[in-house]
Amino acid sequence: MKLGSLDVDSPYLLAPMAGYTDKPFRSICKTFGAGLTVSELISVNAVYYGNKKTMKLIEKSDIEKPFSIQLFGGNPDTFLYAAQKIEHICDCININAGCPANKVVKAHSGSYLLKEKNRLFEIVDKLKKHIKKPVSIKLRKGFDENSINTMDFYKELEKRGIDFIVIHPRLRSQFFKGHLDYEHIAIAKDALNIDVIVNGGLNSYKKIEEVKQLTRCNFFMIGQSAIDKPYIFEDLINKKDSIRSVDFLKELIKKHFTLMIEYYGEYLAVRNFRKFFHHYTKGIKFSKQLNTQINSAKTEKEVIEIIESINNTQ
Numbered sequence: 001m002k003l004g005s006l007d008v009d010s011p012y013l014l015a016p017m018a019g020y021t022d023k024p025f026r027s028i029c030k031t032f033g034a035g036l037t038v039s040e041l042i043s044v045n046a047v048y049y050g051n052k053k054t055m056k057l058i059e060k061s062d063i064e065k066p067f068s069i070q071l072f073g074g075n076p077d078t079f080l081y082a083a084q085k086i087e088h089i090c091d092c093i094n095i096n097a098g099c100p101a102n103k104v105v106k107a108h109s110g111s112y113l114l115k116e117k118n119r120l121f122e123i124v125d126k127l128k129k130h131i132k133k134p135v136s137i138k139l140r141k142g143f144d145e146n147s148i149n150t151m152d153f154y155k156e157l158e159k160r161g162i163d164f165i166v167i168h169p170r171l172r173s174q175f176f177k178g179h180l181d182y183e184h185i186a187i188a189k190d191a192l193n194i195d196v197i198v199n200g201g202l203n204s205y206k207k208i209e210e211v212k213q214l215t216r217c218n219f220f221m222i223g224q225s226a227i228d229k230p231y232i233f234e235d236l237i238n239k240k241d242s243i244r245s246v247d248f249l250k251e252l253i254k255k256h257f258t259l260m261i262e263y264y265g266e267y268l269a270v271r272n273f274r275k276f277f278h279h280y281t282k283g284i285k286f287s288k289q290l291n292t293q294i295n296s297a298k299t300e301k302e303v304i305e306i307i308e309s310i311n312n313t314q
Ligand SMILES: Cc1cc2nc3c(=O)[nH]c(=O)nc-3n(C[C@H](O)[C@H](O)[C@H](O)COP(=O)(O)O)c2cc1C
Pocket: 015, 016, 017, 018, 019, 020, 039, 040, 041, 070, 096, 098, 099, 138, 168, 176, 199, 200, 201, 202, 221, 222, 223, 224, 225
């Protein structure tokens, strides 16, 4: 199926999440059928200065097709420079106009762009003029109660050539909690001809069916639920909500950790893996004990032993 001009195998897309959507995790989600993977938000300034850590964050695996890089920044010229520098690595560039973090907003980027729409339009215009790959945008419903996005604003983005749009229907002032206004997305979907992607609170097949009815959207972007259960993409494709066995989880945990060792090396893999392990073992018996062990593990061998012990604790 087509998402804008991109060929995607499934309508269920992985959301960008700083600290989580690295190459190993994206690869895991891709093997379960995520239609699109997106890097975490990448600073245009860091790309400008060729920051090594940042350039590693945008490495992609061979199976990530199509792959999108999400950029954030407030200066249109730096934005364009960064987009041109990384365009060859990805299939699509995504503009972040949703990040609520104080640091990002203070730098006049992320969700701040919803307050300074002319600056956002300037970024869009520059990218659409000079970038050959599709340019999409991920945004919130508005910055605060006084600046809720109008349909004219969305139409203006469409007119300026944005290829598709992801809407998280919360205000910046809500951060990650509170009411999700899917009705706002339904109205935007009606008003626009480009693809509109729903994002927020999509944690099961049942939920997506409800949201699909309400919004009439065809594409769905999944964030936090993918961290808990990356196999959600497979469930959605199979039109069901599954409960996986402990043996299945154990194999998945091992595979994920192996990919992290390959990508980060032992020192960082052992430390960065802890947060994923906490999510994977949420419903497992003795998870508290397992998590205490994983938090103090220092070597690959120790982590593997903890993973191997999971069955014995059930
Ligand atoms: C830990 C974390 C990091 C996030 N980082 C980003 C990011 O880098 N870029 C972005 O556009 N959104 C980011 N988000 C927001 C998600 O992409 C998504 O919009 C939000 O979590 C709502 O979707 P969900 O309910 O499916 O999680 C982040 C969310 C979380 C929880």
